Amino acid sequence: MDVERWWPPFAEIVALVWIVLFVVDVAISFDVLVVSESLTETIRATLQWLLVVFLLDVALLYRWSEHGPRGFVRSNWFLILTVVPWFRPFRLLRIGRSIRTLRLLTGSRRVSSFFNKVRLKCYSLWHRLRD
Template sequence: MDAKRWWPPFAEIVALVWIVLFVVDVAIVVDVLAASESLTETIRTVLQWLLVVFLLDVALLYRWSEHDPRGFVRSNWFLVLTVVPWFRPLRLLRIGRSIRALRQLTGIRRVGSFVNKVRRKCHSLWHRL
């Protein structure tokens, strides 16, 4: 199987599992949910192991990219930030927002042209830094 194809959906599923387990862990800590000590320890152990998956996610994405480490971080700073699981849901928001914006802008030629010019200018300015 091609890892580039199955890894991203797998990483998103792991992120959702992490979020659910994190919420359950917080609920146990604030006494909203009652659980045994062994279940609490199991949840925390699984949360720690899932962090390894998030680090592996960034490592694989870097490996599959054609950038040096500095270029990878510059062009994928948001991705690197979302390695921290608390920020992972932001990635889903970014995708949804981008899709909505593209749908709206594709119908307006002048706006699409303007947005592309601004994007190119920002990109060139960013690389000068």
């Protein structure tokens, strides 16, 4: 198997999984979604383990690059920044395929309904904080 060929799509899928789990974790934190304590802990542990995949992603990209450490950091500073999971969505937005995937997800009734609930909850929390 050629790792250089299958790794980038795998990393994109892991990033999408991380984003979904992160949104679910936020929804649980704001009581928009109610799940068992064990599932909450599993989601949070999975989020932490996926960070290892993001670090491995940068390590592999460095190994495959033709630059030294300094040149790699200079030419890939944005990529390195996206190792931090909260910045990962910015990497996905750079890629056209991911934008199409997100459009498909938001077109789904369940996902759209969930995002609408999250939006309404955030809106009500914002107004409570302002008042």
